[in-house]
Amino acid sequence: MSTFPSPRPLAYVAEKLQCGGADLSELAEEYGTPLYVYAADDVTTRAALLRSEFVATAHTLCYAVKANSALAILKLLGEHGCGFDIVSGGELERVKRASPGALSKVVFSGVGKQAWEMDAALEAGILLFNVESQAELEVLSARAVALGKVARIAMRVNPDVFAETHPYISTGLSSHKFGIAIANARAIYQRAAALPGIDPAGVSVHIGSQIRSVEPFAESVKRVRRLVEELSGDGFDIRYLDAGGGFGIEYGTASSDPAQSVRDYANAIREGLANLKVHLLLEPGRFLVAQAGVLLTRVLYTKQNGDKNFVITDAAMNDLIRPALYQAHHEILPVEKHDRAEQTSDFVGPVCESADFFARDRSAPEVRAGELVAILDAGAYGISLSSHYNTRVRPAEVLVESGQVRLIRRRESMNDLLAPELF
Ligand code: LLP
Helix, strand or coil, rough: EEECCCCCCCCEEEEEECHHHHCCCHHHHHHCCCCCEEHHHHHHHHHHHHHHCCCCCCCCEEHHHHHHCCHHHHHHHHHHEEEEEEHHHHHHHHHHHHHHHHHHEEECCCCCCCCCHHHHHHHHCCCEECCCCCCHHHHHHHHHHEEECCCEEEEEEEEECCCCCCCECCCHHHCCCCCCEHHHHHHHHHHHHHHEEEEEEEEEECCECCCCCHHHHHHHHHHHHHHHHHHHHCCCCCCEEEEEEEECCCCCCCCHHHHHHHHHHHHHHHHHHHCCCCCCEEEEEECHHHHHHEEEEEEEEEEEEECCEEEEECCCCCCCCCCHHCCCCCCEEEECCCCCEEEEECCCCCCCCCCCCEEEEEECCCCCCCCCEEEEECCCCHHCCCCCCCCCCCEEEEEEEECCEEEECCCCCHHHHHHCCCC
């Protein structure tokens, strides 16, 4: 048995790739391809790892639902004590269905919350609204008064910290649409205090996603801490500090020890908060689910154009858009190991766009039509960013839990896809 590449829940057993102990070729036979496969134990192990670093700190992990919003995964994380970070009324509905007991541990982020979404969250009794503008604060106040509720809020502050990541997923600079400038925060909290139905209970920050170094987290927590102290001086009772999500993973083959990287991240946050009397909220998404999942796909054809080799798979950019959208790297492994010569190829899907690729000029042992490959680290922002582009149905999803395989989303039918249309 050989494992590749650590720390993913993958292993070759008798030259066949398994995910979470389940044989991927058997899953492909049973459920068809493209297929998302997730190892539940990997998700819960990571949640436990993160929590173990914060045992001495009052904290709640609010899993960022957008990373992978499968009801089965929300249920699983809810059962393991997580709360949730939501960004829409739709995500709230998911939590209500999958983990109603965790509604009191929900934080609601997002720059464009609508009145109906606020109403639903107020009725559900969520923990905290992460408010991103003064205008939103006024609407929330009106909604809370109308419903006879009090909304606990944290202003999401923009700390103006640069974090090295893809520009589309960096959020902590003053040029971004997110949050309010930290310099204006005290004035807005004064305004919040004067509004009925609003309880200024926390401060929140989120500087971006797939951040691999701890310094930007340390710097932003430092700036937020200063603000919390100032607000306390102003007489506010700030009980929550939401440090956001964004903790990245290793998508490549470099060896990485999640336990060590979690320790460094947690140290940076804990040091920044030392002796501050707040309940820490964290909003991890990718870290919990990305490496637990693969996108399993079958090779339809191979071909050569000029001096380039193409491997054409039955999965496409509508199933996993990260390479097209962020030039993201995903490792690709053959499901059956063989010792063919290496070949440099583009792995592409059937969609009619040159951006429909999973890898470009990737050197890998030759793969042939009919064979299966696994696209790694597809558990986060895979199915949740999928679409029907090219009138393709979304893939099925299975969860492997202690060796047991469970279908958690059936493959869509063409009827599912076309049903809302009128002509
Ligand atoms: N909290 C807030 C307010 C967020 O906006 C996000 C992600 C998270 C938490 C979770 O961040 P994470 O721990 O997963 O990095 N589609 C992109 C990532 C977009 C992230 C958006 N916000 C990708 O595939 O890389």
